[in-house]
Amino acid sequence: MDTVDPVVLARIQFAANMTFHILFPTISISMGWVLLFFKKRFTATGQQHWMEAYQFWVKIFALTFALGVVSGITMSFQFGTNWPGFMNTVGNVAGPLLAYEVLTAFFLEATMLGIMLFGRGRVSERVHTWATFLVAAGTTMSAFWILALNSWMHTPAGFEMVNGQAHVTSWMQVIFNPSFPYRLTHMLIASGLTVAFLLAGISAYRWLKGDHGLEVKAGLRTGIYLAAALIPVQIVVGDMHGVNTLHHQPAKIAAMEGIWQTQKGAPAVLFALPDASTQSNRFEVAIPKLASLYLTHDWEGEVKGIDAFGTQHPPVAPVFFAFRIMVGVGMLMLAVSWLSAWRMRRGRDLATWQARVLVAMTFAGWVALLAGWYVTEIGRQPWLVQGVLTTAQAASQVPASNIALTLTMYLSLYAVLLTAYVSVVFHLAKKTSTANTLPGAQHA
Template sequence: MFASVDPVILARIQFAANITFHILFPTISISLAWVLLFFKLRYGKTGDESWMDAYRVWVKIFALTFALGVVSGITMSFQFGTNWPGYMETVGNIAGPLLAYEVLTAFFLEATFLGIMLFGMRRVSNRMHTIATLLVAGGTTLSAFWILALNSWMQTPAGFEMIDGRAHVVSWLAVIFNPSFPYRLVHMLLASGLTVAFLLAGISAYRWLRHDRSREVMHSLRTGVMLAAMLIPLQIVAGDLHGLNTLHHQPAKIAAMEGIWKTEKGAPAVLFGLPNATTRQNDFEIAIPKLASIYLTHKADGEILGIDAFADRHPPVAPLFFAFRIMVGVCLLMLAVSWLGAWQIRRRGAPAPWLARVLVAMTFSGWIALVAGWYVTEIGRQPYLVYGVLTTAQAASKVPATMIGSTLAMYLSLYLVLIVAYISVVFHLARKAGQPGAGPAIATPQPVLAHPRSPQ
């Protein structure tokens, strides 16, 4: 079945499947940890037990998410050796230490103090439990820092020199803080925040529609909607700045994203079209004249390089073209829904039933925008694995197509089961939390610490 397929294509699909599944969970755990810390701090300031009720519900979802993120990350890391040996052979002097820093400084921190978050409420003081939550939240963000430092370096490599076909570090500061790193880090952290905001709002709206109108539900719902309303404008600005950075360092990616086939001044913004690689144009194109040049160069007659400027060293146009529009479309939908939700909550105290249903439908909308954006980033780097340094074909292994194909089929089957199970469990926890007399699965702090402002 797979014998006639290019092994490199299969290896790319397999890695894409693994990283697509894996990235879903760190995206939630990064920002959900900070939301949990917010719940704890609100409890500490107000003494309102409903904030701790929210903490108890969401810490279980956090633990489930963290576990799946760890397991899928381990599977993904194996593929550097099995499918892409040329990658570590060529740039292992850079990738290896950065991955090790992530494990040593971030993962151990998260894994250690997560146990205190889950089981330490009766064993440590309220203050120490809050500190444990803070350390886990810091660990998740530190993990994102190191992983994005490596990924950004692969997009805009800096601070190294090639000796005998291998990359050697000249400056670790230049490697870590490479030209695209600040933009990617901010863009990813905001994407994580938006993913969690709509997860909070969607699950809480689901409980609200099931007539669970407790203060804990309203706290979570309000937090999710307000967080989304605040973050989405910041994400739009960050995305624009990231795009300008990409135009400077990876113009071929921008040309594919925008569907610009020929270099031109006053390039139009293509709203819709069907990229045709054979005729090298967009069929059924709907475009606004000069708009792409305006937002990319800030000049109506600014020149934008087209696909024709890069010979065969450019990414496939159609996947980037559509993925970029999916990402932007979901982003605009998030803007409309979150702002309308924030207005309704401030005015009425709760969303209208129809809007609550929209929030439930958008519970995992952050995942859609995230995966689309990730595909733009990763496919847009092609044909390189490390931009301008190492091509994908050079890094690939000699594993037969049939073997890669069989493991790909197993991965896809397993991931489908796990993602369905994860979503089912999240909604099950939401229903269980809304049942009368369900009771907390995690105990409240020790009686001697009943006053939230205790100095202990």
């Protein structure tokens, strides 16, 4: 095992931890705002089904929040175990940003969460609503600080290097670095879409189980309409983010697009098998000049290829395919949400096949999110902090055999936890629906 590159194993281990962790904050960020929406609808209308929707989904929020916290702690330890050079070099930037996240966001969430989960009936409705708002605000603030750090790693600004260490010259430039607005907006919308399809999928599952109550219909409508509204916005934001990436990280764009040679009028490669040995695409299917149009907004715009970066470029194949998975799932989300919204706007229930499609896409947001995250993080290689610190420079000296052992343990544990999470979510849906469809059950 020691013949395997320990840096590669360390990257795989951190990716496994990050993959597992990011699933849960992605849900909790937007689920908090959906719960606030349910609560506000209840207080405004007095209709009980809104509170029933709140009470069902707050259980899933609590489960999600707990797993997010636990996996986040494990991930933070790996800054020291896997990447000690990261904090040694840029700890003056990363440390305070992580501390701000804990002090301003996590403490707020943790404090208000108890009132949100257990306070109704013990505090006034107004206080309970405020607690829900503060939890939602805390989750978003947490995303703000984490994305500020991650964006700075891609487009560092507001610092100077002194004796091999980064020192902040402007916190405003550090936080609001060139890619931060695009990255934060893109992530928040991705969170909204993940929650939208979770709402729609679980509600459709309950509907197929015979639970046609107002609570289920409220969750279904909320999920479908939210997805239908957000996906076009995400497409526009994604385009803006791509143009920003072209300016600051052109090697990532070259890998995403499968462009090996710098050229004007670059084609949009729909499908290919990138071949690093020959620096070419096999079985390429492409639309001439289209990539130049959407990247530079000029049919003849120049797009740098992999050849322009020597050895300082990411592996092409994983970035290329991950990008297409993200876009493909996004287009499927657009079609499914708009078709479902169109049918519901006409006052008709979903067809059985549509409900089944929504159930199948319950966690589609996770697939698109992870694909996009892999594009972002693998596309940054070989840099850990763009232009400042490479991944190899930051890696620890832990033997490959030790990393492989802990990686196996992590993967095994995460597989069990993820299976348990999905099973519990569907179990809660089935249990609630069974209770609501029993003879004599009261429907709102």
